[in-house]
Amino acid sequence: MKKNFKLFCFGFGQVAKYFVKSLINNNIKFDLIATNTxxxxxxxxxxxxxxSYYFFNDKFDNxxxxxxxxxxxxxxxxxxxxxxxxxxxxxxxNFKQNKFNWITYLSATSVYGDxxxxxxxxxxxxxxxxxxxxxxxxxxxxxxxxxxxxxxxIQIFRLSGIYSIENNIIKRIKTGKxxxxxxxxxxxxx
Numbered sequence: 571m572k573k574n575f576k577l578f579c580f581g582f583g584q585v586a587k588y589f590v591k592s593l594i595n596n597n598i599k600f601d602l603i604a605t606n607t608x609x610x611x612x613x614x615x616x617x618x619x620x621x622s623y624y625f626f627n628d629k630f631d632n633x634x635x636x637x638x639x640x641x642x643x644x645x646x647x648x649x650x651x652x653x654x655x656x657x658x659x660x661x662x663x664n665f666k667q668n669k670f671n672w673i674t675y676l677s678a679t680s681v682y683g684d685x686x687x688x689x690x691x692x693x694x695x696x697x698x699x700x701x702x703x704x705x706x707x708x709x710x711x712x713x714x715x716x717x718x719x720x721x722x723x724i725q726i727f728r729l730s731g732i733y734s735i736e737n738n739i740i741k742r743i744k745t746g747k748x749x750x751x752x753x754x755x756x757x758x759x760x
Contacts, residue, residue: 586645672723
């Protein structure tokens with residue numbers, strides 16, 4: 571990754587924060603822009619100041635367009651809503667018109683469906699079992715269509731449930747925040 575670039579994060583959740591923290595820890599120089607669902611404001615993360623623009627469903631601060639259009643790299647971590655990828659819906663023309671050199675869509679392993687405990691990898695068939703998996707797979711296909719039609723440098727990462735230092739089963743047991751979820755065909759701990 572080149573130094574002195576501009577990174578735009580649609581959503582600034584756990585994965586995006588770990589990525590940004592890694593860049594900071596490796597002394598890589600970059601400008602950070604992100605979105606949030608409450609209001610446009612200046613923020614700080616690990617002593618890195620950045621602008622966070624309001625973006626919720628179909629409403630957003632129009633000032634974000636200038637920063638998006640001048641960015642080099644983009645991370646999309648916002649999940650589909652009501653069967654629609656809201657980033658593509660609202661900013662498709664921006665992706666067509668600009669020459670980003672790196673676009674990452676964070677998807678989910680739910681696109682694989684129930685594999686009955688068998689291992690999956692990128693070559694495994696996708697047969698989502700639930701709506702969320704179908705929506706994610708649909709969004710992936712739309713991002714890949716942009717890749718194909720406009721030669722955009724898109725990569726897709728399928729993430730499983732996020733269990734980190736801050737959000738893992740041991741911590742949840744210790745704090746009493748463990749939830750047992752029992753549905754007709756599913757039983758797991760969250």
